[in-house]
Amino acid sequence: MRPRWMALAAVGAAVLLAFAGQQRLDASPREAPDPVGWALYAGALALLAWGLLRDPAVLEAPVPVASPPPSAQGGRWGALALSLACTVLAFLAAGGNRFRLPGVVAGALAVVAWWVAWWNEPAPRRPREGLRLRAWHGVALALLVLGVGFRYWDLWNLPLDVNSDHAEKLLDVRDILNGEYRIFFPRNTGREAFQFYLAAATVRLFGMPLHKFTLQVGTALIGVLLLPALYLLGAALWGRHGGLWTMFLGAIASWAVIPARVGLRYPFLPTFAAWSLAFLIRGLRSGRRVDFLWMGFFLGVGWYGYSPFRGMLAALPAAFGVVWLLRKGWATPAGRRLGLDFAIGMGTAVPVLAPMLRFIVDFPEVFFYRLMTRISTWEQPIPGDPLRILIDNVRRALLMFHWIGDEVYVATIPGRPMLDPLMGGLLVLGGLGALLWMLRRRDPVPTAVLAAGFAMLFPSAYNLAFPRENPSAVRAAGALPAVLALIAVVPTLWTARWGALGRGRWVGWGMAALLAGALLWLNAERIFRTYAESYCHAVLNASDAAEIVRGFYALGGPRTNAFYVAYPYWFDSRLIGMWLGDLDWPYTVWHEDLPRALEGHRHLPGPKLYLVHPDDDASLAALQAAYPEGWWTLRPRSRCVGLGIRVFFAPSLVRP
Known part of the structure; x- marks a missing residue:
């Protein structure tokens, strides 16, 4: 067998071994990882190293050729x-x-x-030959459509029920529609504004209601906007094949798709992190100031999205600084000019952030409240030595890709790794592949992605006061672009060498198609089956409550006579109102106030309906005493196994 074929066969075998190893780790008890999994990983890394070193040309996938930068120019x-x-x-x-x-x-x-x-670029010109569509344009468009499908397919039903965060956000959207154009929304410990203005625009332009689906439509769009940025990032790192693979991974990865479907601010973090990081890498490759200007622009815009994005203010300088130092940028005029252009690019964020800076000056305690409650004793004492907690948090944040993930059900599969077993294996192999790439080419640019990805784990890892909240799938999502770019390394090295296989090129196509199909199937299973089931079991079913109330209205029940008996840790009554089309739906009675409220209810004409928690026996007894002719039934969950609703009905003919 020729060395080239042997090298590619070794790479393929390494992928299979890594996949098997990650499956063993994923299936092993949470207390102790399966040593067989580690052994399989070790074998996979050895095979990959042997294959890449046997045919080093595999590491020479084409990357964009840096065009000569324009002459340095001071500011106008x-x-x-x-x-x-x-x-x-x-x-x-x-x-x-x-x-x-x-x-x-x-x-x-x-x-x-x-x-x-x-600006120091020549004026843009229209290409002499006009716009020419090539095959890779069609592939990129197909990947974009795939990403749209993963984010919008059955969006109404997955997820169907939501939580109190959505109710709070709908109130913020309503404030905008009522003319309150805030920069930062202080409700619910403080929230950035981008999502609320996007949702308000959706309501105005398309006549959509104040509903969780309106929030989901907007966040899914932000999730789609991640994909072009991933192409730019992957292409700047590994060439066009790398861009397409990184874009494909972003289109289907459960870690990228699930948070975009939830309807909260989560996708703003990875999307704007990807755009700013992509232009940083392009700037390091090309030396063009315009790339750094775009980097700074997206850095500024991202601050209006989701608070953990603030970490990019440190991640971008760290990423640039690592490469600049490895290149000894201080020693050459070109390096010093690159440092100046990076500083100018960072400065681009300042005018974008002018309103936010004013808010920070005026209300620092509001802006930093969420951060300070996590890194200090503002909300509760730090449970131990802060340095030890931080080190352990970083360790667990690094393990979340392969071992134990986030415990929160909202935007992930609780306790499971952030990545499916195949992506998890490819991430480990991609780390080694990137290292060999850098050594072979003497190319320090990929270290910028490693530095940025590691830095963006800290919005999750710095949680000293509540260490159980780490790892967080959503707060650590600023690392997602870097992770996907590393996962793309091995598939890129594989497909970039197809042209060297001659008539065996079809084998490369077949293997790549098999890999892509396996990734697609694994992530579709995670999103549309595993996550859907775990989410349905965990979320409260306010939609069922609203359906019961709506049925009571449809049968002629007076709108003033359907009541929700609130119970600790049960429905947010605003969500019942959301499903009924009225966020201010007023017919909520706290369970401890029910006996006193019944004195007035008994004199209301017409039948009455009460929604009671299954464990609230005291309220049920009070209702039975007030309405002896009434009866109750347990309404089970309509879509999965879980907590049902006791429905008490009092007919209109009751004793005064």
Whole structure:
């Protein structure tokens, strides 16, 4: 067998061994990993190293050729002065935590003037041969459609029921629709504004109601916008094949898809982290200032999405600094110019953030509240030595890809690794492949992705006060772009060498199709079956409660006569109202207040309906005493096994 075929066969065998090893780890008890899994991983790494070193040409997949950067150019001082002046105006106009039209216009002008001040590219020109569509354009479009399908398929029903966070967010959207244009929404410990303005625009443009589905439509869109950024990131790192593989992984990975379907702010973090990181890598490859300008722009926009994104303020300099130091950038004019361009790019975020900076100055305790309750004693004492907790948190955050994941049911499969067994195996192999790539090519750029990915684990790992909240699938999602780029390494090295296989190229196609099909099937199972079942068992079924009330109304029951008897840790009554089309649905009675409330209810004309917790025997006894002619039944969950609802019905003919 020729060395090239032997190398590729070794790579394929390494993937199978890593997959088997990860399956053993995933299936082993949570207390102790299966040593056979570690042994299989060791064999996979040895095979991969042997295969890549036997035919080092495999590591020479084509990457974009860096075009000569334009000549260095200082700022255009007039445009720079205009940008600074408009930034100040935008800052001053944002007082009282409000977006105002003059401030928004000033902020937009500040961003445009900043770009004009530092732009050093030739004017864009239309290609002489016109726009030419190539085969890879069709593949990228197909991957985008695949990602849309994974995020929007059966979105209404998965997830169907939601939690109190959604009710809080719908109230924030309603505030916007009522003219309260806040920069930062203080409700529910404080929330960034991007999602609420997106949902409000969805309501205005498409006439959608204040409903959890309106939130889901917007967050799924943000999840789709992740995919082009992943292509840019993968292509800048590993070439066009790397871009397509990274995009494919992002289209189907359960860690990327599930949070985008939930309807909360979660997908804003990986999406804007991917865009800013992709342009950082492009800037390191090309040396072009415009890439750093885009990096800074997305850094600024991302701060309006989801609070853990703030970690990118440290992750981007760390990623750039590692590469700059390895290249000894301080020693050459080109390196010093690159450092200046990076600083200019970071500065691009300032005019974008002018309103947010004003809010931070005016209300620092609100802006930093969530952070301080996790890293300090603001909410509860830190349960132990902070340094030991941090080290253990980092360890568990690193293990979440292969061992024990997030415990929260909302945006992941509780306790399971963040990645399916095949992606988990490819991540380990991809780490070794990236190392050999860097050594073979003397290419330090991939270390930027490693540094950024590690840094973005800290929004989960720095949780000192509540260490059980770590690892968090959503707070650590800033590492998702880096993780997917590493998973793509081995498939990229495989497919990039098809042209060297001659008539055996069809074998490469078949193996790649088999790998892609396995990844697609595994993640579809995780999202649409495993996650769907675990979520349904855990979430409270407010939709069933609303359906019961709606049925009572449809049968002629007065709208004032259906009541929800609230019980600790049961439904948020606003969610019942959401399903009924009225977030302010007022017919809630706390269980301890029910006996007193019944004195007034008994005089209401017409039949009455009460929704009672299955464990609330005291309320049921009070209802039976007030309405001797009434009866109750247990309504089971309609979609899965779980907590049902006691429905008490009092007919209209009752004793006064």
